[in-house]
Amino acid sequence: MVKVESTLCSQEIVEKKTDLSEAARIHYLTPENTEFALTEGKLLSVRVDGELYPVVYLHCSFPHSNKRMFISVRTSENQEVGMVKSLDEFPVDIVRLLDEQIHMRYFAPIITKVINIHEEFGYSYWEAETTAGHLQFTVRRGGGNVKMVSSVKVLITDLDGNRFLIEDVNQLSEKEYRMVEMSL
Amino acid sequence: MNLNYELSEQDQLAARLAVGERIHYCVPADLSLEGKRTLGYFVVGKEKWAYIQNGELIESCRIADACDYNVVPLIGNAILEATQDHTKRLIVRISMQHVARFAYIAQILNYMAEGSKIRIYNNETEMVCPRCGGGLLPGTRLCPKCMNKAAVLKRLLDVSKSHWKKLSLGLFILFLTLVVALTGPYFQKLLVNSSLQPQPGESPSLSLFFLAIFGMLFGLAAGELLNVAKGRVMATVSSTIAADLRKLVYDKIQSLSLGFLTSQRAGDLMNRIMADTGRIQHLIQEIFTTAIYQFIMLVSVTFLLLNTDWKLALIVLVPAPLVAYLQITIWRRVLNRLFRKQWQVNDKANSYLHDVLSGIRVVKMFGKESREIKRFRQYNSEYAAAAVHAEKIYSILAPVSTYLLQLGTYFVLLVGCHMILKGTLNLGELVQFTGYASMIFGPLAWLMNMPRWIANAVIAIDRVFSVIDEEPEILDTKHSVKHSIHGNVQFCGVTFGYKSYEPVLKNLNFEIKPGEMIGLVGHSGSGKSTLINLVSRFYDVNEGEILIDGMDIRKIQQEDLRSQIGVVLQETLLFSGSIIENIRYSKPEATMEEVIQAAKIANAHDFIIQLPDGYDTKLEENGNNLSGGERQRITIARAVLHNPRILILDEATASLDIDTESVIQEALQRIMKSRTTIAIAHRLSTLRNADRLLVLEKGKIAEIGTHRELMQRKGIYYNLTMAQRNIG
Numbered sequence: 001m002v003k004v005e006s007t008l009c010s011q012e013i014v015e016k017k018t019d020l021s022e023a024a025r026i027h028y029l030t031p032e033n034t035e036f037a038l039t040e041g042k043l044l045s046v047r048v049d050g051e052l053y054p055v056v057y058l059h060c061s062f063p064h065s066n067k068r069m070f071i072s073v074r075t076s077e078n079q080e081v082g083m084v085k086s087l088d089e090f091p092v093d094i095v096r097l098l099d100e101q102i103h104m105r106y107f108a109p110i111i112t113k114v115i116n117i118h119e120e121f122g123y124s125y126w127e128a129e130t131t132a133g134h135l136q137f138t139v140r141r142g143g144g145n146v147k148m149v150s151s152v153k154v155l156i157t158d159l160d161g162n163r164f165l166i167e168d169v170n171q172l173s174e175k176e177y178r179m180v181e182m183s184l
Numbered sequence: 185m186n187l188n189y190e191l192s193e194q195d196q197l198a199a200r201l202a203v204g205e206r207i208h209y210c211v212p213a214d215l216s217l218e219g220k221r222t223l224g225y226f227v228v229g230k231e232k233w234a235y236i237q238n239g240e241l242i243e244s245c246r247i248a249d250a251c252d253y254n255v256v257p258l259i260g261n262a263i264l265e266a267t268q269d270h271t272k273r274l275i276v277r278i279s280m281q282h283v284a285r286f287a288y289i290a291q292i293l294n295y296m297a298e299g300s301k302i303r304i305y306n307n308e309t310e311m312v313c314p315r316c317g318g319g320l321l322p323g324t325r326l327c328p329k330c331m332n333k334a335a336v337l338k339r340l341l342d343v344s345k346s347h348w349k350k351l352s353l354g355l356f357i358l359f360l361t362l363v364v365a366l367t368g369p370y371f372q373k374l375l376v377n378s379s380l381q382p383q384p385g386e387s388p389s390l391s392l393f394f395l396a397i398f399g400m401l402f403g404l405a406a407g408e409l410l411n412v413a414k415g416r417v418m419a420t421v422s423s424t425i426a427a428d429l430r431k432l433v434y435d436k437i438q439s440l441s442l443g444f445l446t447s448q449r450a451g452d453l454m455n456r457i458m459a460d461t462g463r464i465q466h467l468i469q470e471i472f473t474t475a476i477y478q479f480i481m482l483v484s485v486t487f488l489l490l491n492t493d494w495k496l497a498l499i500v501l502v503p504a505p506l507v508a509y510l511q512i513t514i515w516r517r518v519l520n521r522l523f524r525k526q527w528q529v530n531d532k533a534n535s536y537l538h539d540v541l542s543g544i545r546v547v548k549m550f551g552k553e554s555r556e557i558k559r560f561r562q563y564n565s566e567y568a569a570a571a572v573h574a575e576k577i578y579s580i581l582a583p584v585s586t587y588l589l590q591l592g593t594y595f596v597l598l599v600g601c602h603m604i605l606k607g608t609l610n611l612g613e614l615v616q617f618t619g620y621a622s623m624i625f626g627p628l629a630w631l632m633n634m635p636r637w638i639a640n641a642v643i644a645i646d647r648v649f650s651v652i653d654e655e656p657e658i659l660d661t662k663h664s665v666k667h668s669i670h671g672n673v674q675f676c677g678v679t680f681g682y683k684s685y686e687p688v689l690k691n692l693n694f695e696i697k698p699g700e701m702i703g704l705v706g707h708s709g710s711g712k713s714t715l716i717n718l719v720s721r722f723y724d725v726n727e728g729e730i731l732i733d734g735m736d737i738r739k740i741q742q743e744d745l746r747s748q749i750g751v752v753l754q755e756t757l758l759f760s761g762s763i764i765e766n767i768r769y770s771k772p773e774a775t776m777e778e779v780i781q782a783a784k785i786a787n788a789h790d791f792i793i794q795l796p797d798g799y800d801t802k803l804e805e806n807g808n809n810l811s812g813g814e815r816q817r818i819t820i821a822r823a824v825l826h827n828p829r830i831l832i833l834d835e836a837t838a839s840l841d842i843d844t845e846s847v848i849q850e851a852l853q854r855i856m857k858s859r860t861t862i863a864i865a866h867r868l869s870t871l872r873n874a875d876r877l878l879v880l881e882k883g884k885i886a887e888i889g890t891h892r893e894l895m896q897r898k899g900i901y902y903n904l905t906m907a908q909r910n911i912g
Binding site for chain 1: 215217219220221256258259260261263265268271272273274277279280281283521524525528646647650
């Protein structure tokens with residue numbers, strides 16, 4: 001089998017026609033065959049090769065390592081319309097629109113400052129400044145509710161299922177790091 | 185569930201202007217489209233809905249202008265959608281906290297849009313703390329505001345109460361040990377002052393010399409004997425208390441619902457039962473053998489030192505707070521982190537090892553041995569580096585603090601000798617003083633480590649109690665009864681979702697007659713396994729009811745219900761033990777003959793009898809010394825031994841080859857006679873004997889009928905059958 005060469009680097013994607021790509025038959029959406037638009041109801045619609053899909057949702061293949069690559073465009077029935085290989089292939093205004101939709105789907109406020117975390121009875125109580133405002137939330141210990149999703153990124157899921165991100169643990173202050181580390 | 189929040193006066197005014205005088209429902213819609221948390225409310229009036237934010241109307245619309253109101257859960261948030269003018273539109277965005285609430289609101293809006301009667305089962309109660317009125321943690325009776333560490337220790341005390349006699353005995357021995365230990369320096373002083381260096385004008389006394397020597401010897405011997413007695417008593421008490429706790433946790437885990445248990449890692453629960461209770465046992469032992477002893481020792485020795493000579497006493501005690509400060513700071517700032525890091529790396533390496541060793545076949549198959557060796561080497565050196573780092577600092581800290589503490593003794597000798605020369609102190613008193621002084625270092629050093637082990641123990645206690653406090657979701661009530669099942673199963677308007685806002689089964693209505701075999705067919709994720717989970721009552725329905733012989737399943741005692749249901753799953757779970765023990769699991773009192781009968785019915789007898797150890801064959805972990813088909817036949821024997829009235833087969837033969845499947849199918853045919861059977865199978869030929877087939881599609885019944893009827897209808901079942909035939 002021919003080796004597949006593809007990287008997650010957004011600038012350059014090296015991809016050859018391989019046995020694998022032939023078999024997978026991924027339908028890539030490109031600016032040439034696709035027209036994205038925002039509906040009056042503030043949702044995303046797409047026209048692919050002349051066919052209109054009135055509402056579609058964007059699912060990232062790599063929501064933590066790279067949100068801008070390999071984005072699956074799906075209907076509400078979970079059927080894949082096609083895949084956007086890289087957002088950068090599209091014009092700026094469309095990128096902005098798709099970016100907004102991705103942020104709508106993958107909502108995880110970024111924690112900018114950890115104010116306090118205390119643990120008791122199998123739960124940790126967090127107080128933090130986030131990009132969504134000042135928040136307090138409770139996290140159940142164990143079960144991977146606080147986990148490293150990359151070498152520096154921490155994903156926190158609270159009791160209700162809300163998600164929060166620490167973009168880079170190394171950027172935390174000594175005191176913040178000590179508190180977060182206890183929950184990891 | 186609260187669907188009618190109170191609005192501020194300003195919001196109320198805006199809401200009334202938008203939807204009319206009467207507000208029927210009002211729930212928080214707390215997320216703006218830009219992703220900011222807001223204090224917005226979604227308000228439903230008689231004919232209109234409105235979205236209000238800080239006293240301002242953001243949007244409002246007539247309810248009947250749209251249809252298909254629906255909550256779409258996204259990742260970490262959700263949106264309320266509806267169809268208006270044949271296109272979907274977004275109405276509001278919400279955080280996950282209010283998704284369940286909005287699922288109800290969407291239903292209500294749909295009823296209102298259709299103009300039909302609102303019919304919702306709002307039985308999700310929001311638990312509140314009886315003391316402060318605040319919300320409780322989901323699934324527990326814990327109020328985050330009303331918990332404290334003292335309360336934790338008190339609960340431990342409550343568990344220990346039943347062992348108070350032995351605990352008191354332990355305490356009594358502890359006091360005796362203390363008194364004996366404190367006599368040591370007194371006899372030393374007596375020895376010096378009476379015989380070694382008597383006071384001027386006094387002659388050495390031989391009788392006092394022997395008394396002092398005997399006193400010291402007695403102190404040593406009695407002290408050791410008492411220590412042995414104390415250790416034995418406390419080991420017994422702490423082990424029994426820990427055993428009580430283990431029992432409490434284990435009993436609770438068994439009674440908890442499947443939903444909670446599947447959300448927890450087995451290893452984590454095992455730790456709570458074994459490691460955490462072990463830590464608590466250690467805590468009790470430590471408190472009653474060392475903690476109280478060291479504390480009283482500290483107080484009494486300090487008193488004796490101050491009483492003997494307060495100036496010398498201060499010299500001894502001055503370095504102590506300094507050392508304590510040094511220790512605590514280094515522990516908090518450096519060592520704590522380093523040790524935690526070391527444990528984390530250790531945990532990672534352990535789970536990596538567990539993964540790789542249990543999946544060694546895959547490693548070999550892909551020829552990735554060298555990659556795995558490299559990865560392990562990396563974990564191993566990471567762990568070694570972390571350990572060396574932590575130990576390096578610890579190895580410096582320990583001698584430095586001991587040295588600093590003992591520095592006091594040198595100063596005592598210095599000042600003491602000077603006082604003897606001045607004649608203000610005699611040698612005996614100095615010996616007694618240094619004796620007491622050396623006794624104080626133990627308690628001081630121990631006291632410095634106390635915060636650390638108390639913190640560790642409290643963590644263990646709250647981990648254990650967090651399981652004990654967990655509430656099972658499925659409960660028997662006082663009105664639950666035993667019921668001998670005939671086999672009629674009826675689903676009446678059943679709607680169920682593992683999360684109430686994401687229904688997996690929607691408004692199911694059907695009846696299975698006693699002795700009938702029903703085949704469940706549908707794509708993956710269509711709700712087949714969920715349906716059989718409901719029949720076994722692993723979960724309670726959100727809406728509607730399931731009736732067995734006309735009786736609501738929630739009124740039948742769980743144990744009684746499940747003892748009359750036999751389940752055979754695709755994955756064969758066997759326990760370590762002999763074959764007979766495994767078959768007997770469903771009916772421990774079964775006779776050997778009954779076991780053989782069950783094995784015969786399951787077509788298992790012939791292969792078991794050929795094994796060198798027959799029914800006494802010990803099974804390895806999960807029966808790995810048997811083939812897949814053999815293991816499955818044992819699970820079938822286990823399922824039929826207790827003669828269940830309802831039989832559930834969830835892909836029971838999916839992973840087997842055709843020959844083995846036909847042997848097992850034949851066995852199942854024999855078992856299914858006169859029993860209500862619900863069978864799931866992807867391989868549709870497996871269901872050829874079903875009386876009726878029920879086709880599920882996205883949680884709804886799409887088709888129901890016999891094989892012939894469904895083939896004639898040429899619907900989903902027909903397509904599935906034809907697709908499989910084509911593959912075949």
